[in-house]
Amino acid sequence: MILTGPEIERQVRLGGIFVDPYDPDQVRPNSYDFRLGNLLCGYEADLLDARVENRTWRREIPEEGVVLERGKIYLGHSVETIGSEQFVPIIRARSSVARLGLFIHVTADLIDIGYIGQWTLQLHAVQPVRVYPGMLIGQVTFWKVRGAIRLYDGKYQAGRGPQASKSYADFQRADASAVTGLGAARG
Numbered sequence: 001m002i003l004t005g006p007e008i009e010r011q012v013r014l015g016g017i018f019v020d021p022y023d024p025d026q027v028r029p030n031s032y033d034f035r036l037g038n039l040l041c042g043y044e045a046d047l048l049d050a051r052v053e054n055r056t057w058r059r060e061i062p063e064e065g066v067v068l069e070r071g072k073i074y075l076g077h078s079v080e081t082i083g084s085e086q087f088v089p090i091i092r093a094r095s096s097v098a099r100l101g102l103f104i105h106v107t108a109d110l111i112d113i114g115y116i117g118q119w120t121l122q123l124h125a126v127q128p129v130r131v132y133p134g135m136l137i138g139q140v141t142f143w144k145v146r147g148a149i150r151l152y153d154g155k156y157q158a159g160r161g162p163q164a165s166k167s168y169a170d171f172q173r174a175d176a177s178a179v180t181g182l183g184a185a186r187g
Contacts, residue, residue, distance in 0.1 A: 003087065003142040005029050016086045017142060018116050021079070031139040033094060034078045037118065038133035040066060041075040041162035050167040058162070065132040068102070074123040075162035076104075079134060083116030085151055087142040091119060094139050101126030104138045111140075114151025117159040 003011065005027045011017040019032065026033040044055040056075075059066075068074055082089065089111040093104040103124040111119065121138065123131070131137070155166045 001144045002030050003144070005031070008032055008142060011084075011087070011142070017084045018082065020081045026136070028139060031141045032082075033136045033139050034080045034082065034091075034119070036061070036121070036131060036133060036135050036137040037077040037079045037161065039077060039161045040123075041164060042072065043164070048165075050165070051171045053166075053168050054164065056164045061131065061133040063133065065130040067128050067130050068123055068125040070125050070127050072124075073106075075164060076121040076123050076131075076137075077159075077162045078119040078121065078138070081116065081118050082140060083111070083114070084142060085114050085116075085149070086145075088113050088145055089140045089142055091121075091138050091140045094136055097137055100129050102129050102131070102137075112152035112154070113145060113149060114153065115157060117157065118161065120156070120159060120163045 008017060008031075009024065009027055012019055012022055038061050039058060040061050041056050041058045044057055048054050061076075091105050091109050091111060092098075093102060097104065103126075104121045106122050106124050108122065155169050156163055
């Protein structure tokens with residue numbers, strides 16, 4: 001069940017949803033708008049390897065904006081630190097941004113319950129588009145859960161700024177489990 005705007009406001013007041021900085025003008029009928037932070041990150045290589053830590057570049061987005069080129073993935077971040085230990089956030093582009101052909105979270109729109117931090121945004125432009133720091137770029141909806149809650153405690157917890165992929169850590173953990181025999185015990 002999705003929370004309405006008034007319920008999002010109530011949960012922020014009660015502490016069920018964390019948003020910092022919080023602006024009541026960013027509350028919508030059933031979502032909360034969030035802004036693009038001032039840092040952008042990208043990968044140096046054209047070929048990325050999930051098993052290794054890929055080299056990245058990092059730049060500040062100037063006030064006059066930056067043009068995102070088509071065919072590349074850029075990592076941005078939300079200005080706001082957002083999360084909840086009671087509700088599941090799902091993020092997507094604001095419709096105004098989507099109408100420019102900008103995807104802000106191509107395939108990973110579900111934020112784990114218990115993650116609280118700035119969100120890394122996977123920016124992908126269908127055609128070149130200029131973006132600006134602080135622009136309203138996305139919206140988050142909050143969903144009630146059913147069942148026991150196990151809070152997120154993963155490698156991206158409390159992220160600040162854009163976070164590059166840490167998929168290599170999954171391989172390191174799997175390799176360590178295989179060496180100790182734990183991998184076989186789990187099936």
